Amino acid sequence: MTGTRQTGLRVIDSPAPVQVVDTSTLERTGTVDLRLGLANLVPSFNAQAFGGDTANLTLSARLRGLSPNQALVLVNGKRRHTTGNLAVLSGVYQGAAAADLAFIPMAGIGRIEVLTDGAAAQYGTDAIAGVVNIILKKNPGGGSISATGGEYIDGGGKTAGASVNVGMAPTENSYLNVTVEAKYHGFSNRGLPDQRVFNPASPGYTAAHNAVESQIPGYPFLNLISGDAEYRMQNLAFNGGVEVGGGFEVYSFGTYGHKDASAYENYRRYNRVQGKMGAVDRPFPMGFSPRERIIEDDYALTLGASGELAGWNVDLSSTYGKDDIEVRVEDSINASLYVDTSTATTKGFSPTSFHAGSWRTTQWTNNLDVRRGFDVGMATPMDVALGFEQRRDTYRIGAGDAASTYKEGSQSYPGFQKTDAGGHARTSWAVYGDVAISPVEAWKIDAAVRYEKFSDFGDTTVAKLTSRYDFNEMIAVRGTVSTGFRAPTLAESFYSATNVSPTSAFVQLAPNSPAARLLGIDALKPEKSKNYSFGIVAHPIPKMTATIDAYQINLKDRIFGSSSVYGIRNGVVVNSNVNAAIAANGNVLDNTVASTGVNIFSNGLDTRTRGLDFVVAYPVDLDGLGRIDLTLSGNFNKTKITKVKAAPAALATPSTAFPSGQVLFAGNAASLLEKAAPKYKIGLNGLYTFGKVTLSLTETFYGKAEALSDPGTGPLQTTVASAAAITDVELSYKFPMGVVAAIGANNAFNKYPDKFSTAFQTACIASGGGCVTQYPGFSPYGINGGYYYGRLTFAF
Secondary structure, three states: OOOOOOOOOOHHHOOOOEEEEEHHHHHOOOOOOHHHHHHHHOOOEEEOOOOOHHHHHOOOEEEOOOOHHHEEEEEOOEEOOOOOOOOOOOOOOOOOOOOOHHHOOHHHEEEEEEEOOOOHHHHOOOOOOEEEEEEEOOOOOOEEEEEEEEEEOOOOOOEEEEEEEEEEOOOOOEEEEEEEEEEEEOOOOOOOOOHHHHOOOOOOOOHHHHHHHOOOOOOOOOOOOOOOOEEEEEEEEEEEEEEEEOOEEEEEEEEEEEEEEEEEOOOEOOOOOOOOOHHHOOOOOOOEOOEEEEEEEEEEEEEEEEEEEOOEEEEEEEEEEEEEEEEEEEOOOOHHHHHHOOOOOOOOOOOOOEEEEEEEEEEEEEEEEEEEEEOOOOOOOEEEEEEEEEEEEEEEEEOOOHHHHOOOOOOOOOOOOOOOOEEEEEEEEEEEEEEEEOOOOOEEEEEEEEEEEEOOOEEEEEEEEEEEEEOOOOEEEEEEEEEEEEOOOHHHHHOOEEEEOOOEEEEEEOOOOHHHHHOOOOOOOOEEEEEEEEEEEEOOOOOOEEEEEEEEEEEEEEEEEOOOEEEEEOOEEOOHHHHHHHHHOOOOOOOOOOEEEEEEEEEEEEEEEEEEEEEEEEEEEOHHHOEEEEEEEEEEEEEEEEEEOOOOHHHOOOOOOOOOOOOOOOHHHHHHHHOOOOOEEEEEEEEEEEOOEEEEEEEEEEOOEEEEEOOOOOOOEEEEEOOEEEEEEEEEEEOHHHEEEEEEEEOOOOOOOOOOOHHHHHHHHHOOOOOOOOOOOOOOOOOOOOEEEEEEEEEO
């Protein structure tokens, strides 16, 4: 994948910016998570550090500061299906429902090609930010066995991973490469003491409560929500093919993964649930910490044939992917069910483990690609590529069990109501054409056009024009102009649920629901984009390669997650229209919380993203003292909101809390788009090799990131992750018989982002919340500090 359908090009000769990451480089990042490994190596690729609710169980990543949904993931050039776990709560990754990279075992990857350029016309109409193409190993022999383990410097996050990769040739003209992987990551906690049980300034604190809660093991750190989720995963990948004669190969590849993950939610106090007998009937006399849990099975399978027919290179394939997730709530209770089943003389009953529902996404994609070169008297043959794609996507929400949906439902995560549940589908088909020519040897031109029709959004045509001119061996220029189109995911359009905390309950309204119409909010429509880029490729001195590419991405009708829209705030009704929409949606909310309302996805923004990518590589031969490969790479990125759609009239109701009414897109949501990504990310890596010793040292410089956050009372407060330099280091030694041992550290000097300000914490405490979070979740280098690890690998 070099930004064109033309084959045989080197990456450095590409008319579009492409970065290639090989498996050994990924391994040296020290992580068992492919998403984090790529973030350490590709400057414009940023990984999510922390998510709210079930988003903490499926963390995502993004390119060039855009949504994860605006980058396309391919495996061996074929479209990868997406996760069923939609990131719902507010944050820079809100709305993410992209491919889950965690289900692709790193040991089975040969290389990864990252195209940081709009490519909707070439690879798919949602490839607005770029494309990540994961190429699986196809070695017919050899293999490796690897094991790794590590932990955060300040405790928690214990990690272990083991993998086996084996290549074989079942027959003379075939290959089969198989990888199995198992990995584990433990909980971490970087939260403050729960202010409700610890701080006399909290409205929820009393001496009587403290007399009980101070005796609970772990006091005052009873709230464990601010940290990593725990997961256990097992993955399998295979890549195989066989020559069948006539110049054709039949190939197949696929993955299977199983994940069991859970994350702590807010601590519920000892008196939160009690039966009609009063204090003697408290099922959790020490309080409880619910966990949201997913049990997930992920499948992908491709079968195809490629070869030459009548002078054309032909590739016919079919790819099916499915992500099947059971959503559970553990160590919780349904408070109303417990009360309603109790009497003045008998204790109540409620399960403590709930089936809250399920998500399922499927994607079936069929492709026919043909390509041929024609001699038309130019410097090189004219390369013509044509193709057809048919795709069917489905998304289903399954209802929770009766106990999880009774009245306000299970604590921390109510089950999906029957009104939330349902199945949805979309079909689409597309045709494309791509022509690459070189009028003279130094000039490459590539033009692509794609027509796509959707069953629910009509049709669209997108196009791309790319060109490169080499003035000489030392310098070349390249540029692209393209348009793009992204249909909203089915999850964005139809997801509906209730999100709760100890003091609030908010309904996530489906944009395509009748309840959304009551608020004057329209169904989602597609996003449209225009991409522009210009770059320089230079070889200023022997052995040095430098690329620099500037870009601009204009997005129209961008989909965003709204700010919280209140019906009741701190016990006072502020908008009866919102309350009516909640009732119309069939939701029953916890009557003990102080604030209720809705969140919703909506088109309503136009944005402009501008940035700069650069990569400089230079090897230094130290004669008899080894070799150093130096790489300097970076990304500068800024997004600006250019238009905001006016709020619907139903939200204009004035109140004391909102004198001018409410809006869908408040200042905190705007700041997440414009300021929550680092202004720059620059990495300097030195890879030193000398005999059997390899030393990798990387210094990554992150620019400032900030966002406005709601502390619960008073005005919005600014939270900050200041500019920082993060050091990663790994030392390895190659022993006899293919054994390599390595030790390393990510964030070796154990740096953390800025803590929330005193003003923020004071306002949060006044709201009566637990206020345990002390670091911003948008921190580009996480909230857990440094990580130390070791790894042992045997290659054969």
